[in-house]
Amino acid sequence: MATSLAHAAVRLGLFVSLCSVILVYYFLSYERNEAIERLNIHTNPYSTLPGHLTRKDARVKPLKAAGDSEFYRYTYRNIHINLTEKGKVLSAPRWALRKHQMPLKYLESLNASNVHQFVFVMACTADHFNESMDALWTVQEHFPTHQVMYYDWGLDAWQVEMLKPLCGVTHIVFDISAYPATKVQSGRSKYQSAKIFCIMDALISNPGVFWIDASIRFINSSVFTVLYEEVIRNEGFAFFSHADHSSFAATHRPNVQVSTNRLDAPEAAHTKEQSNAVLMYKTRKVFDNILWWWFLCSLNADCMSPILNLGCKFKGEDNRRTYAQCHRFDQSATNILAQNLYHHNDSYYNFEKQIKFHGGFDVQRDSSGLYTPKTCTY
16 A cells, blocks of 8 residues: 555656646747747837847848847838838847836826926946036036936946935946947947946936936026927937037948948938937837937947947048048937938937027036035935
8 A cells, every 4th residue: 555655656746747847848938939929920029110020031140049139120211212211130138128127118298297307317437527526516506406317337436425425416336347239349439338228227217318428517407498398399309419520421331230321311411419418208209219229229239339430530621421430339329310210300309509509508528626516415
């Protein structure tokens, strides 16, 4: 009797083990098959637009990578030739999608009641800390009700201690070394590419973000009233200053992976927008057409930084129609995306005339030492 019970127990144990193996296999297979099915039917779980993974495209890597990354092809409507254009495939590690809580919840409507609900976002290394203190003071002075999320890209200990008591400032340690593109980037390319990671982090809990470089100095916030009306009208995106060259001249043409943008078209010879100050909201229009693809591009070094040369070699006075052997990283990417979204009409999204030319802010690339940010005791 005891022997029979023992044999029965062994058989039961083997049966349970076999069932466990089958369940684990089924679970893993289901997860893999679900990923494959989602990729093959061209759905994009992080955007309502048709930018999708193209697993049926023979140029894409083998399917074995699907468990670690998702792949998307940038698409946009080119009204000049009445076609939907497609760029190359961009990959997104799944850990990065989880970290940034994708899919992000949209701001369903941008209006007069929520257009002021943005936070200032800036990020600094130790060598730009003094500049950032001047920028912070001007934010506190002219936007006293707004919070600042200050992302730490490698501050010294004494600098962190200076940040802690500042009014309305949240210090956030942010390690960018895990992002794949940083493995091959260096210097300014690494940090300019990482802007969007901080922006996306801030958008998790805020409707909008006003990104500012450490060089921004606000002078008069009253002129921004006009800006709020404009960003409501265009559904949530604003540049504030022009560069003295075109997108065509300062974008690496052969290797840019964001899109098949017609950089040789007449519209591309228009002046380029600077990305030192950008106001953006997570509306469906702006997130799906600019922020999402900016994020994906920054995850791929050959998209964001196909070359590491910032120094442009303009031919005489031609700074618009001849490629100047340079690339401006996030500035190049965001210009392409905004141009495609707003059909190469930057009057829809660049408000330099309304803001900068009317004394809203200035750019100073060093510290004057004249400003001391306000401290608070909580």
